Amino acid sequence: MIEFRDVTKRYPDGTVAVAGVDIVIEPHSTTVLVGSSGSGKTTLLRMINRMVDPTHGQVLIDGEDVATVDPVQLRRGIGYVMQNSGLLPHRKVIDNVATVPLLRGEKRRAAYDRALELLDTVGLDRSLADKYPSQLSGGQQQRVGVARGLAVDPNILLMDEPFGAVDPIVRSELQQELLRLQGELGKTVVFVTHDIDEAFLLGDQVVIMQQGGKISQAASPAEILANPADAFVADFVGAERGKRALHVTELDGRRLVVDGDGRPAGVLAS
Amino acid sequence: MTWLWSNLDRVGELMLVHLALSVPAIILSFVISVPIGWIAHRYRWTRGALLSLCALLYAIPSLALFIALPVITGLGLRSPLNLVIALTLYGIAVIVRTATDAFDSVDRDIRQSATAVGYSAAGRFWAVELPLAGPVLLSGLRVVIVSTVSLATVGAVIGVPSLGSLFTDGFQRGIQAEIITGIVATIVLALVLDWLSVVLGRVLMPWSRAKPTGARAASAAPAAEADAA
Numbered sequence: 385m386i387e388f389r390d391v392t393k394r395y396p397d398g399t400v401a402v403a404g405v406d407i408v409i410e411p412h413s414t415t416v417l418v419g420s421s422g423s424g425k426t427t428l429l430r431m432i433n434r435m436v437d438p439t440h441g442q443v444l445i446d447g448e449d450v451a452t453v454d455p456v457q458l459r460r461g462i463g464y465v466m467q468n469s470g471l472l473p474h475r476k477v478i479d480n481v482a483t484v485p486l487l488r489g490e491k492r493r494a495a496y497d498r499a500l501e502l503l504d505t506v507g508l509d510r511s512l513a514d515k516y517p518s519q520l521s522g523g524q525q526q527r528v529g530v531a532r533g534l535a536v537d538p539n540i541l542l543m544d545e546p547f548g549a550v551d552p553i554v555r556s557e558l559q560q561e562l563l564r565l566q567g568e569l570g571k572t573v574v575f576v577t578h579d580i581d582e583a584f585l586l587g588d589q590v591v592i593m594q595q596g597g598k599i600s601q602a603a604s605p606a607e608i609l610a611n612p613a614d615a616f617v618a619d620f621v622g623a624e625r626g627k628r629a630l631h632v633t634e635l636d637g638r639r640l641v642v643d644g645d646g647r648p649a650g651v652l653a654s
Numbered sequence: 655m656t657w658l659w660s661n662l663d664r665v666g667e668l669m670l671v672h673l674a675l676s677v678p679a680i681i682l683s684f685v686i687s688v689p690i691g692w693i694a695h696r697y698r699w700t701r702g703a704l705l706s707l708c709a710l711l712y713a714i715p716s717l718a719l720f721i722a723l724p725v726i727t728g729l730g731l732r733s734p735l736n737l738v739i740a741l742t743l744y745g746i747a748v749i750v751r752t753a754t755d756a757f758d759s760v761d762r763d764i765r766q767s768a769t770a771v772g773y774s775a776a777g778r779f780w781a782v783e784l785p786l787a788g789p790v791l792l793s794g795l796r797v798v799i800v801s802t803v804s805l806a807t808v809g810a811v812i813g814v815p816s817l818g819s820l821f822t823d824g825f826q827r828g829i830q831a832e833i834i835t836g837i838v839a840t841i842v843l844a845l846v847l848d849w850l851s852v853v854l855g856r857v858l859m860p861w862s863r864a865k866p867t868g869a870r871a872a873s874a875a876p877a878a879e880a881d882a883a
Contacts, residue, residue, distance in 0.1 A: 435770055460772030470767025474785045474861040484771050516864040532771065542770075 385411050386432060386540065386572065391441035393427055393597070401427040402438070402597035409589070411539070414566060414573040416587035418580055419620075424597030425576045429542055432574060433462045445540070460488050463533030463541035463571070467548045469525040471517040471532070477503075478513040481531045488536065495535075502531040507561060523554035530562070534569070543575040547582070559585055580621055584609075592617050657831035665820070665839060671734075672816045672843060676806045679738050680799055680847075683745025688791065690746070691753025692779070705751055712747035716740070716805060720812050737809040737816075744805055745798045752794030756787035789862055792855040796848050803844040807836070817843070 386409040393402040402424040409415045417425040430436040431443050434455040443450045450458060464470075471480045481499035486492065503510055506527040517525050526546060533541055547555045559582065566573060577583055583590045584605040591602040594616055601613035609628060612618035622628050629644040632652055639652040658665065690708070694701040723729075723736045730736075760783050768782045807818025820836030823829075856863060 430770075433770060435766070456772055456774045459770060464767070464770040466763065466767050466770065468763055470763055470770070472764060472768065472782060472786075473761075474788075474859065487772055487777070516861045518861075519864055 385409065385444075385446055386574065387442075387444040387447075388428070388431075389442045389444065391428070391431065391438045391443060393424070393431070393436060394439045400597055401436075402431075405441075405597065405599055407591060407599065407602055409572060409574060411572045412570040413588040414575060414586055415589040415591060416575045416577060416583040417591045417593060418577055418583040418587075419593030420578055420595070422595055423593035425578075425591075425593050426544055427597065428593075429544055429574055429576050432540070432542055433459045433464060435459075460484055461536065461538055461540075463536070463538040465526075465529045465533040465541065465543045465546045467545040469517065469522075469529035471525060471528055473517050475516075476513065477508075477515050477517065477520070477528050480517065480528060481535055483532060484536050499531070499535065502534055503528075505534065505565070506531045521554075522550045523558060526550060526554075526558055527561070530565070534565075534571075539572055541571045541573045543573060545576055545578070548577070555582075562586065584621075592620055594620075655831070657829060658835050661832070661835075665817075665835060668815060668817050668819055669839060669843060672803070672806055672818075672840075675734055675737055675809065675814070675816055676741065676799075676802045676843075677847075679741035679745055679806070680795070680802050682738070682742040683749060683798055683802070684791075684795055686742070687746050687749040687753045687794075688784075690750050691755075692757050692783075694750070694754040695757035701754065705754065708747050708750040710747075711743050714743075716744070716808050717811060719743070720809065732813045734809075734814055737806065737814045741802050741806060745802050748801055749794040749798050752797070753787075753791060756790035756794065757783060759790050760786045785859065788855070788859045792851065792859075795851055799847045799851055800844045803840060803847060807840055 386407075388405050388407040391402055391405045392400070394400050405424075405428060407415070407428075417428055419425045427436050431438055432445070432450070434450055434453075437451065471477075472483070475483070478496060478499050481502055482492075482495040485495040485498065500510055500513060503513060508524060508527050508531070512520065512524065512528075517528065520528065529546065533543070547558050550558065562573075563586065573586075575583075575586055587605060589602060590605055590608055592600045592608065594600050600620075601608055601617045603611075608617065608621060612621060630641045630649055632639050633642055634640070640648050641650045641652055643649050690704060694704045719740050720736065721731070723740055724731045724733070727736060727739065764786065765778070765782065768778045773782060806816050807821060809816050810818030810822045817836050817840045820832050820839070824832030824836065
């Protein structure tokens with residue numbers, strides 16, 4: 385379990401990135417932090433592995449304040465996946481995946497064997513192991529990034545807009561892949577995005593953040609749609625624009641679901 | 655050409671002496687400049703002072719430095735060590751800015767991601783920052799190689815033997831072939847060392863030659879793709 389207790393981050397120049405945040409993240413669930421840029425969602429994520437230290441409040445992992453843990457050791461126990469994969473361009477795919485186990489002093493042989501298995505896990509061909517990241521497509525690089533994040537079999541996986549830089553088709557593929565993986569592995573995933581559809585798709589809990597690093601609402605997607613906490617949330621999830629106000633019309637004997645603007649959103653399954 | 659054939663031994667000997675002067679200076683200036691460049695990169699407030707100071711080194715006339723150094727070091731005027739020190743200082747002046755740029759050139763995202771997966775500061779320097787700064791560092795090293803090999807000839811004026819001795823000797827005795835031999839030998843030496851550094855770079859940085867074959871790379875570099883086919 386990850387817990388934020390009244391966490392604030394104020395930079396020396398007075399900017400407040402995160403203001404008085406309380407969140408509880410249940411184990412083996414996916415929590416998505418969503419908001420526009422400047423809402424402090426990435427800052428919040430980075431407080432979990434001490435890339436950023438809060439100026440006030442506590443971040444606890446299983447009841448232990450992360451401020452008391454050595455940051456380097458802490459990070460080696462938490463998976464991290466970022467935008468543009470963040471792979472080391474001068475290391476082959478296999479070395480990238482095995483990075484953290486090797487940093488933790490595992491035997492090279494064991495780390496490589498595990499890295500190859502992880503390539504299978506994330507749906508990559510083992511023949512890619514000896515390639516450099518620049519020789520892979522954006523989607524493949526992102527999969528390698530996920531494999532690296534899983535390499536030490538961490539309980540917690542942090543994902544900072546991991547699918548932000550790939551095209552929509554690949555993005556959708558990766559999202560499905562993550563859902564499949566999460567179904568198998570059951571990690572505690574904290575995921576940052578600015579895309580509300582991605583948040584609703586992936587999140588058991590969705591945390592909607594607004595400018596100034598405040599939480600507008602933290603709840604399940606269904607709860608947020610049913611009871612948006614305020615006008616900001618309603619607008620952000622698209623309820624105001626009618627995007628989420630779906631209704632059914634009939635066309636050629638099939639029942640279509642259309643949104644508030646009359647655009648078809650899907651077919652109602654019978 | 656007849657002069658060269660009859661003096662081949664002497665030219666070969668001077669070439670080795672020249673190497674013994676310039677190679678230590680090249681290595682020393684590189685090894686000293688990398689940490690200075692890293693400091694200037696890492697601690698922005700030191701950058702202006704460090705880079706100006708190093709650039710100023712280059713403004714000192716070489717002959718004046720060759721003569722002034724023995725006073726500071728206490729070594730004899732004709733000691734080759736003085737020349738090595740002087741060449742190292744000039745080398746530092748040439749390479750420090752490039753070394754700073756080299757560390758600047760390392761992608762911020764990659765540095766952050768290395769930190770995020772658990773590299774310690776030292777581990778990150780050796781395993782991530784230094785290798786990724788490598789290509790730019792190499793370009794700086796190549797400039798230092800050429801400039802040092804060329805500058806080492808000036809030592810001949812104060813009596814430290816090198817390929818430059820062929821200039822001074824040829825000039826005094828009016829042997830044009832000797833002067834030309836000196837120039838050509840210096841250039842050849844510089845080119846050989848430069849070539850060696852490029853080969854070394856290829857061995858140490860195999861990733862920089864990896865041909866992009868992925869879908870993303872294909873659109874970015876169609877020429878490389880065609881090349882691979």
